Every structure is written in C-alpha cells, then in structure tokens.
Amino acid sequence: EAQVTQNPRYLITVTGKKLTVTCSQNMNHEYMSWYRQDPGLGLRQIYYSMNVEVTDKGDVPEGYKVSRKEKRNFPLILESPSPNQTSLYFCASSASGTLEQYFGPGTRLTVT
Amino acid sequence: GENVEQHPSTLSVQEGDSAVIKCTYSDSASNYFPWYKQELGKGPQLIIDIRSNVGEKKDQRIAVTLNKTAKHFSLHITETQPEDSAVYFCAADLLAAGNKLTFGGGTRVLVKP
Numbered sequence: 290e291a292q293v294t295q296n297p298r299y300l301i302t303v304t305g306k307k308l309t310v311t312c313s314q315n316m317n318h319e320y321m322s323w324y325r326q327d328p329g330l331g332l333r334q335i336y337y338s339m340n341v342e343v344t345d346k347g348d349v350p351e352g353y354k355v356s357r358k359e360k361r362n363f364p365l366i367l368e369s370p371s372p373n374q375t376s377l378y379f380c381a382s383s384a385s386g387t388l389e390q391y392f393g394p395g396t397r398l399t400v401t
Numbered sequence: 402g403e404n405v406e407q408h409p410s411t412l413s414v415q416e417g418d419s420a421v422i423k424c425t426y427s428d429s430a431s432n433y434f435p436w437y438k439q440e441l442g443k444g445p446q447l448i449i450d451i452r453s454n455v456g457e458k459k460d461q462r463i464a465v466t467l468n469k470t471a472k473h474f475s476l477h478i479t480e481t482q483p484e485d486s487a488v489y490f491c492a493a494d495l496l497a498a499g500n501k502l503t504f505g506g507g508t509r510v511l512v513k514p
Binding site for chain 2: 293324329330331333334337347348379381389390392393395
C-alpha cells in the first residue's frame with residue numbers, strides 16, 4: 290500500500306530533551322516536506338526537500354533540523370524542544386512534476 | 402510571501418444543504434489552488450484543485466471557482482452528507498517555486514443528519 294508513515298504518533302517530552310520524528314514514504318517520491326498544524330493557523334511548512342541531500346527552509350524553520358540521506362526517509366529533529374513547539378506535525382511527499390501531496394497520519398507532540 | 406485567509410472557521414449545515422468555503426490570497430503570482438480534506442485523526446487529503454487558467458472545476462458534488470482579479474477562490478459542496486464532516490483547507494502555490502503550499506487556517510464543517 291502506498292503510504293507515508295510517521296513515528297511516533299504521540300509524544301510527550303520535556304523542554305530541552307532532543308527528539309526525532311521519523312517520516313518514511315514507499316512511493317519513490319522526490320519531494321518531501323514537514324508541516325506543523327496549529328488551531329486557526331492551518332498548516333505551516335517547516336522544511337522541505339526536493340531530493341536526496343537537498344533541503345531548504347520553509348516558513349517556520351526556527352528550532353528544527355532535517356536531513357535527507359535516503360530518498361524514502363526525511364526525519365525531523367528538535368535539538369532542544371520548547372513548549373511553543375507543542376503542535377501536530379505532518380510529513381508529506383509528492384512525485385517530481387506532480388502537484389498532489391500525500392500526507393502522513395500526523396504526530397502529536399507535547400513539550401512540557 | 403503569500404498569505405491565504407479562509408472563512409468561515411466553522412460551518413454547520415443540514416444534511417442535503419450546500420456548503421461554501423471562501424479563501425483569499427495575497428500574491429497575484431500564485432497559480433495553483435488545491436483543497437484538502439482532513440478527517441479526524443488523519444492527514445489532509447487532496448479533494449480538488451484548480452489552476453489559474455481555469456475559472457471553475459467540478460467533480461461530482463464538489464466544485465471550485467476562482468476569481469483571479471479579486472484573488473479569491475471558493476469550494477462548493479452540494480447535497481452534503483454526514484461523511485463530508487471534516488476540516489477543509491484551501492492553499493495557494495506558485496508552481497514555478499516548487500511544491501510550496503501556503504495554507505489557509507481551515508474550516509471545520511459539520512453536517513447534521
């Protein structure tokens with residue numbers, strides 16, 4: 290089944306404790322992206338990647354890191370999480386030359 | 402950068418009635434306007450999209466209209482059904498810049514049986 294998977298789905302952590310949210314897609318898509326969803330703000334792009342080893346900042350990159358060492362994986366790293374990063378996070382992918390983005394199921398992160 | 406505003410934030414309709422969600426965008430260069438539907442506990446899913454060279458597009462019970470001059474576009478759902486209950490997001494994109502969608506704030510639609 291073609292899909293985007295994220296792990297973990299739920300995470301409660303404390304301020305300053307490094308964490309990684311994994312994202313993997315099995316559709317051989319070139320483009321991958323991370324969004325955060327907050328009430329009333331819709332989805333805001335954090336980082337995106339056009340292909341392996343090619344990443345760029347989105348609209349709200351502060352406090353986040355990403356890497357794209359393999360085509361299928363695009364992990365999101367929070368080196369020192371803070372409470373304002375409490376949010377619902379989505380990973381998405383799309384094939385080069387196409388427009389539809391396929392979203393993962395989301396990761397709900399709470400930072401206390 | 403692009404800014405997309407979406408109204409209303411919540412919409413309650415009776416089953417069988419129509420629902421309309423409106424969005425405005427700020428960047429006149431944007432040329433691609435998708436709509437995503439997010440069901441509870443799931444990620445958003447594309448339901449319909451329109452490019453700037455088209456004024457209207459329809460797919461069964463859903464339709465999207467675009468007014469480039471006024472920089473606004475709308476989603477129309479006719480004969481609403483309970484399974485249409487979800488959060489809907491509009492978005493705008495400049496295709497030449499890659500898949501960089503700017504989303505509206507979302508509309509929670511509740512279809513009452």
